[in-house]
Amino acid sequence: MESSTEKILERILDDANKKAYTIVRDAQESAKTVIEKQRQSARQSAEKEVYSMLKRTENEVDVIKGKVASDIKRRAKWVVSYEKERLVTNVLSEVKNRLASLQKSEEYPSILEKLIVNAGIVLNGSKLEVVLSENDSSLPLKLDILAKKITDRTGVKTQLKVSKRTITDAGVIVKTADGLIFVDNTFEAILSRRERELKLKIARILFNN
Amino acid sequence: MVLEKEMQAKQIMIEAKEKADTILREAQEKSEEVYRKTYQKAIARAKEESIKIKDQAKVDSESEAQIFLEHAKKQKEKTRIEAEKKIDIAVKTILHEILS
Secondary structure (H helix, E strand, O other): OHHHHHHHHHHHHHHHHHHHHHHHHHHHHHHHHHHHHHHHHHHHHHHHHHHHHHHHHHHHHHHHHHHHHHHHHHHHHHHHHHHHHHHHHHHHHHHHHHHHHHOOOOOHHHHHHHHHHHHHHHOOOOEEEEEEEHHHHOOOOOHHHHHHHHHHHHOOOOEEEEEEEEEOOOEEEEEEOOOOOEEEEEHHHHHHHHHHHHHHHHHHHHHOO | OHHHHHHHHHHHHHHHHHHHHHHHHHHHHHHHHHHHHHHHHHHHHHHHHHHHHHHHHHHHHHHHHHHHHHHHHHHHHHHHHHHHOOHHHHHHHHHHHHHO
16 A cells, blocks of 8 residues: 555656656757747848849949950050051151151252142242242252242242241241241141141051051 | 645646746747847858959959950050061152152
8 A cells, every 4th residue: 555655656756757858848849949940030031131142243243344354455455556656656757757868868859849839739829939948948949940830730820939038847838928828838847737647548558458 | 645746746847837938938039149140140151252252253354354465465566567567668658648
């Protein structure tokens, strides 16, 4: 009898302990589940944010690549253009040098005469003044023949006379008698006036294959 | 005796429930912290990745740019060599153009 009572008493405590263990274990399981659910939920929320962040990154990368590409294309174009411009300028410099040395050549008077005739035609003849450099003033220019050529081309009787005024550049300036209109056919002026057109011509010669 | 044991058993159950409540309450509190840390960690990793991708893009672009620029320099050199062969022709043509 005593033993049976003890067993009952033991059972009561044993059952209680088992139930208590189960309650605590279930609570622990639930705790784990709650934490795991929150972790999953955080990952899902972050995933959306990460996705849009990586999308933004992709766009930024495109911008970076585009910027570098356009910058490099500009630089590459500039490298080649700068070299072309340099070569064209070299040709123009060489032209200037050769024009400068022409002044001492035998063909210079005939060149000067051509420039006078061209200017006279542009001015449509009549009474014209030829302005030369001090050195060129002493050249044996056939002004009468040149005046006739102008007359023939324009149909206007033309007279040419050398001006008392002088210029410093090689070439010639031809003025109307009243001095109101003139054509500057100095080498410097011709080059300056036609620089753009000449540069295009030079570029075509140098760079067209 | 039985009553005493039942009281003890009841006490065990009360303590177990209290312990379970504490576990669940703590888990609830901890879960908020877990959420915050997990979220922050994922975002931090993504930011790091984003920086890496952008840095790599810059490096790649610069490298491609360098190749492109080298090509341009070679092109420039080729242009120069070809053009220098024609400089004399160009000078004579322009002189003729001006003086004729």
